Amino acid sequence: MALAWVNQHLDVGERILRTEALHGGITAEMRRLTIGTREAGTRDLVLRTFVDVEHAEDWLHREADALTLLAGTGVPAPGLVAFDPTAAYCEYPSLLMTHLAGRTVLDDEGLETRVPLLARQLVAIHAVRPAERPREYVAWTTADTVVTPEGADAAAWAAAIDVIRRPAPPGEGRFLHRDFHPGNVLFDVPHAQPAGARITGVVDWAAASWGPADLDVAHCSTNLALLHGPAWGPRFAEAYEEAGGVLAAAANERLYWRVRDGLAFSEDLRAAARPWRRAGRTELTTRAVEERLDAYVIALMDELG
Structure with a gap:
């Protein structure tokens, strides 16, 4: 058919x-x-x-x-x-x-080159000004549905959950991809020159919506933290601003969006990690991703909380 x-x-x-x-x-x-x-x-x-x-x-x-x-x-x-x-x-x-040329790249090698490219691409997406706004964003978690991983820092997670009990901060709306992360970005990476990587496509626009830029930045930050280590979450937010993107001015507002996205992953980390392992990142077991998420939440609370 x-x-x-x-x-x-x-x-x-x-x-x-x-x-x-x-x-x-x-x-x-x-x-x-x-x-x-x-x-x-x-x-x-x-x-x-x-x-x-x-x-x-x-x-x-x-x-x-x-x-x-x-x-x-x-x-x-x-x-x-x-x-x-x-x-x-x-x-x-x-x-x-x-069909767009290119492939997804989830390896650690060449990440220093790809993160600024991802940031500049997201700034370009947020610069789109639709004549008619898409629907408002949908939040992906609530304080009552978060699942604290076994062995996680209970105090840090309790504090993080309290953060998202607050009303969402007001913010200037932007056109959002809403699921922007390395798995939805295609690259052309020359075999002999990883530093020559370039983006050839952005796919999976089914969640496109309207909301603060912090939402997209937070989502890509969480993905990078789980794929490559907790330090890459804040690094992406920095790269976004270095590329000309504008985020919430107040630290507590930035914390809200980044914690909210990080905690949303807790509800089904198994589903998040499965395609990464299929793509060759076999070391990213559910347990390994849980540990990275815990470390990322702790880092967010230490930095912005």
Whole structure:
């Protein structure tokens, strides 16, 4: 059904030559479709399919709106080809988009080069000014749903949980990716020159929304802290400001957003770590990630609390 639907959106004379599963996603199945063109060449599309996922219709609408908005902005996002948010034509809600070159890079090697690139890319995303604002952001945790890891610093976690019991700080709204992290950024990294890395794409716009820049910065900071060590969380926030980004002026407001995002990971660290191990970071067991999250929360409370 999905392939028949895809065929309806190909140019005259084009056909699907082969499909290939792409790995790394948590909520959606991804397939690269190689399309044969009339001139005997090929081009690639990507089919994103939400299988038994709650709110799939809403997420696909958000992604389609975001990809439409980003066309022509300079942000390297996929181009929207078609989407079927209610599974009217496909077996499951689906979205068809252009394929971007590059690959995700989760290794420690070359991180010093990639972090400033990530920061500059996020500043560019936040500079987008949509004519119509997307929906307001949704918080991903509450003080009552946090799961303190076994063996964690109980006092630090209790203090951190108290931080997010407060009302969210007011802040100037920005266009947010809302799930910006290394797993959703594609790089071209020359084999002989890792310092020559460049970003070729930003993917997974299903959570695009409107809110303070601190939300996106906090989310990428947590991911970097868990992937590469707690010190990389604050380093990303510094790199964002060095790139021209503006964060909350008050330390307690910055603390709120970074703690809130860090604590959100506590609810399902197993799901967060699984794609990292599949990508080759086999040392990132659930326990290892728990320990890094604990160290990151302690560091945040020591620095900003």
